[in-house]
Amino acid sequence: MGLRIAHIEKLFRDHGHIAYDGEGVTQLEHALQCAQLAENERAGAELVTAAFLHDIGHLLNLQGETPTERGIDDRHQYFAVPFIRPLFPPRIVDAIRLHVDAKRALCALEPEYYDSLSEDSRRSLTLQGGIFSREEQAEELCRRFEAAYEQTIAAAAAWARQRVLYLIWKSPWMTVARDTYISRMLATVGWDTCEIKSEARYPAFEPTPGLLQEEDVVLLSSEPYSFRDRHRLEILDLLPAHSRTRVALVDGSMTSWYGSRAIQGLTYLREFRRTLR
Ligand SMILES: [Fe+2]
Numbered sequence: 001m002g003l004r005i006a007h008i009e010k011l012f013r014d015h016g017h018i019a020y021d022g023e024g025v026t027q028l029e030h031a032l033q034c035a036q037l038a039e040n041e042r043a044g045a046e047l048v049t050a051a052f053l054h055d056i057g058h059l060l061n062l063q064g065e066t067p068t069e070r071g072i073d074d075r076h077q078y079f080a081v082p083f084i085r086p087l088f089p090p091r092i093v094d095a096i097r098l099h100v101d102a103k104r105a106l107c108a109l110e111p112e113y114y115d116s117l118s119e120d121s122r123r124s125l126t127l128q129g130g131i132f133s134r135e136e137q138a139e140e141l142c143r144r145f146e147a148a149y150e151q152t153i154a155a156a157a158a159w160a161r162q163r164v165l166y167l168i169w170k171s172p173w174m175t176v177a178r179d180t181y182i183s184r185m186l187a188t189v190g191w192d193t194c195e196i197k198s199e200a201r202y203p204a205f206e207p208t209p210g211l212l213q214e215e216d217v218v219l220l221s222s223e224p225y226s227f228r229d230r231h232r233l234e235i236l237d238l239l240p241a242h243s244r245t246r247v248a249l250v251d252g253s254m255t256s257w258y259g260s261r262a263i264q265g266l267t268y269l270r271e272f273r274r275t276l277r
């Protein structure tokens with residue numbers, strides 16, 4: 001049952017011209033547009049491949065014109081699985097299998113996404129089980145959190161652990177203890193927060209040149225204290241000229257908003273550490 005690359009080429013050659021109902025594009029154009037959008041978002045090769053192939057189930061299970069008008073859900077996301085599983089890794093197969101659920105979830109989580117759907121896409125949405133319920137939304141959020149967490153941990157495994165001083169306040173200068181959400185978020189990208197001798201969750205301390213120099217990175221949070229570039233320069237001034245300590249401003253909502261920014265925060269921190277010079 002498994003496909004080979006030559007079979008996929010033939011499928012698109014034979015059926016790629018079929019209109020994607022109600023969307024003004026052909027199946028091949030739809031596949032190419034999705035792959036292009038994934039590339040524009042700088043997705044990896046697996047996600048670009050999944051984007052290109054996500055609707056291949058329509059080509060494997062031809063149902064004639066606009067099956068949704070006849071109340072038919074072709075279950076193309078599942079139909080494709082046995083054909084593609086022998087050829088592609090689980091990350092590609094799962095992205096294809098789950099793309100309809102992703103649409104159902106997006107409609108629940110982002111109302112403007114639902115508003116952007118074409119008439120045919122809304123009709124198929126109803127046939128596919130409709131917008132996610134509260135329980136399904138919660139499950140989807142858990143799934144996304146776990147995926148973001150795993151990706152972040154995997155990326156951090158390739159990086160050396162570093163010492164970080166995370167600043168949350170000035171006058172007095174304050175940082176975070178290890179037993180805080182912020183410290184644990186930073187740890188996921190290989191950043192171990194500085195342990196100030198104190199019982200406080202948010203210890204006050206004196207930023208001496210000696211203390212600052214021992215850190216690989218000093219981060220100034222955008223909240224609760226609204227650190228600005230002048231504060232970054234102030235810290236830099238305290239460091240000796242040859243110091244290798246990097247000093248940067250960081251979006252505090254991404255490291256401290258438990259729940260509402262947890263998923264986004266993991267992705268943000270991964271990218272932040274990757275790009276920090
Ligand atoms: Fe689809």
Ligand SMILES: [Fe+2]
Nearest residue numbers: 030034054055
């Ligand atoms: Fe599609």
